[in-house]
Amino acid sequence: MKALVYTGPESLDYRDAPDPEPGNDPLIRVAHVGICGSDMHAWAGHDERRPAPLILGHEAAGTIVAGPGAGRRVTVNPLVTCGECEACRAGRDNLCPDRQIISMPPREGAFAELLAIPERNLVEIPDGVPTEKAALAEPIACGWHAVRLAADRLNRPVAEARCLVIGGGAIGLGAALVLAMHRAREIHVAEPNAARRAIVAKAGPFATFDPAEEDGPSGVDLVIDAVGFEATRAAASAKVRPGGVIMHIGLGSASGGLDVRRMTLQEITVTGTYTYTAEDFRHTAGAIFRGRLGALDWMEVRPLAEGALAFADARAGRIAAPKILLQP
Numbered sequence: 602m603k604a605l606v607y608t609g610p611e612s613l614d615y616r617d618a619p620d621p622e623p624g625n626d627p628l629i630r631v632a633h634v635g636i637c638g639s640d641m642h643a644w645a646g647h648d649e650r651r652p653a654p655l656i657l658g659h660e661a662a663g664t665i666v667a668g669p670g671a672g673r674r675v676t677v678n679p680l681v682t683c684g685e686c687e688a689c690r691a692g693r694d695n696l697c698p699d700r701q702i703i704s705m706p707p708r709e710g711a712f713a714e715l716l717a718i719p720e721r722n723l724v725e726i727p728d729g730v731p732t733e734k735a736a737l738a739e740p741i742a743c744g745w746h747a748v749r750l751a752a753d754r755l756n757r758p759v760a761e762a763r764c765l766v767i768g769g770g771a772i773g774l775g776a777a778l779v780l781a782m783h784r785a786r787e788i789h790v791a792e793p794n795a796a797r798r799a800i801v802a803k804a805g806p807f808a809t810f811d812p813a814e815e816d817g818p819s820g821v822d823l824v825i826d827a828v829g830f831e832a833t834r835a836a837a838s839a840k841v842r843p844g845g846v847i848m849h850i851g852l853g854s855a856s857g858g859l860d861v862r863r864m865t866l867q868e869i870t871v872t873g874t875y876t877y878t879a880e881d882f883r884h885t886a887g888a889i890f891r892g893r894l895g896a897l898d899w900m901e902v903r904p905l906a907e908g909a910l911a912f913a914d915a916r917a918g919r920i921a922a923p924k925i926l927l928q929p
């Protein structure tokens with residue numbers, strides 16, 4: 602098969618790679634696969650869990666071409682868990698100590714023509730839903746999970762909450778769309794890139810602003826940090842009301858920015874979130890299929906063969922779309 606192989610810092614090679622060996626798992630012909638912030642991070646050489654050479658990419662949808670379910674179109678939950686440990690049995694499978702994600706050894710990723718993954722990780726796509734939209738299930742499920750956990754932590758219904766989402770990429774926009782589905786009272790989105798901000802403003806009932814130019818709202822019930830740098834954690838700490846909730850999804854840098862003094866004196870709840878449970882993923886896919894998350898027309902599709910250029914353009918800020926999908 603052809604694959605886009607990460608060969609070292611800032612280098613990707615579109616070349617022949619061995620076909621996956623599916624064993625008893627379905628073999629999928631990938632139709633669309635998104636570029637994630639974590640792929641960018643690995644490509645830049647900043648993720649020692651992803652050593653070269655490696656096929657990156659974990660946001661895939663396509664068609665089963667061999668094995669169980671052949672012929673079905675599916676979207677892929679890339680998180681493979683054991684199903685037996687305490688976390689898995691408690692429905693918190695994203696915290697499984699044996700969790701694996703495709704694009705991290707021992708599992709190759711989806712920037713390739715073919716992908717093998719257990720059948721239980723697949724959600725069938727109904728007729729009439731394009732694979733471009735189904736491939737957004739993975740990034741949006743991260744926001745779905747964060748909003749679900751936030752609802753447990755807020756002392757008022759999400760529908761009455763004033764919310765601030767920091768970052769208008771697919772994770773932030775996805776979280777904002779889930780908040781909109783719950784009819785949150787106010788949804789503000791901070792995004793510095795003007796072209797992307799305009800796309801976000803059209804994607805749902807959002808008040809967008811440029812955090813470099815404007816202060817934005819203050820005293821909000823819920824902040825979702827979909828960026829995760831020191832500056833955004835500092836902004837989240839300042840913007841949340843006493844007794845409010847910060848959900849931390851983005852992991853741009855590992856430390857700094859949280860105002861522990863304010864967290865303590867104002868009883869602010871800060872929760873880190875990682876991916877989604879299998880149930881969150883299925884619910885997100887279902888909401889996409891039923892059109893509950895808007896038009897989902899904010900992605901840009903490029904050929905997998907030109908993936909190296911897409912990474913370079915994304916790094917240089919030349920791409921306004923909140924999500925780039927590659928097409929093998």
Ligand SMILES: [Zn+2]
Nearest residue numbers: 637660739740
């Ligand atoms: Zn992702």
Ligand SMILES: [Zn+2]
Nearest residue numbers: 683686689697
């Ligand atoms: Zn487990």
